[in-house]
Amino acid sequence: MTVRWSNTTIGLAIAAGVLVVVVGAFGMLLATPTPAATNSVQVDLTIAQDPVTGSYAFSPSVLHVPAGAMIELRITNYDPSIHSVDPVYCNVSGTSNGVMEEMGFGMGSMMGHMMRGLAAGAVSHTFTMMSNGWDLNVPIPPAVSAQTPSITEVSFQTHGPGAASWMCEGTMNGAASPMMGTFETS
Numbered sequence: 554m555t556v557r558w559s560n561t562t563i564g565l566a567i568a569a570g571v572l573v574v575v576v577g578a579f580g581m582l583l584a585t586p587t588p589a590a591t592n593s594v595q596v597d598l599t600i601a602q603d604p605v606t607g608s609y610a611f612s613p614s615v616l617h618v619p620a621g622a623m624i625e626l627r628i629t630n631y632d633p634s635i636h637s638v639d640p641v642y643c644n645v646s647g648t649s650n651g652v653m654e655e656m657g658f659g660m661g662s663m664m665g666h667m668m669r670g671l672a673a674g675a676v677s678h679t680f681t682m683m684s685n686g687w688d689l690n691v692p693i694p695p696a697v698s699a700q701t702p703s704i705t706e707v708s709f710q711t712h713g714p715g716a717a718s719w720m721c722e723g724t725m726n727g728a729a730s731p732m733m734g735t736f737e738t739s
């Protein structure tokens with residue numbers, strides 16, 4: 554028995570074949586793993602004098618950020634004074650590449666300066682989070698003047714959902730600094 558293909562049938566068969574190839578190609582494209590877009594979140598933290606108590610405090614005192622995100626934390630410190638900090642907390646730990654970026658004005662524009670830590674005796678406050686699996690420490694330099702804050706930037710990856718406290722490891726008036734806050738991820 555002879556099967557006779559009309560030109561129309563052959564044309565349709567070719568078109569269907571092309572369609573299968575095209576869909577197949579798209580299917581492969583869709584199946585190809587693409588790098589996950591970096592979920593980067595900018596967070597601002599300020600250290601300023603509480604007008605009521607006269608002592609320096611973090612503001613805000615609660616940070617709420619996504620779990621599994623890259624945080625770009627900017628700490629603006631208005632305290633021009635240096636406080637006593639254990640040398641252990643003068644080095645950066647737990648940030649991307651183990652560095653922090655000190656921002657300052659130079660050549661007429663804002664410029665960043667990568668640092669792995671500050672000299673003992675050059676630290677104003679710290680952003681230190683050591684509980685619940687965190688090992689994050691950022692030594693914060695003093696403000697340039699009462700009007701010009703120091704600006705420190707770090708980036709780091711958050712873990713799964715949870716909460717941890719951050720502290721300042723500085724000693725003020727011979728006592729542990731009461732400066733602290735809560736870091737929440739969800």
Ligand SMILES: [Cu+2]
Pocket residue numbers: 636677678679721722723730732
């Ligand atoms: Cu402090």
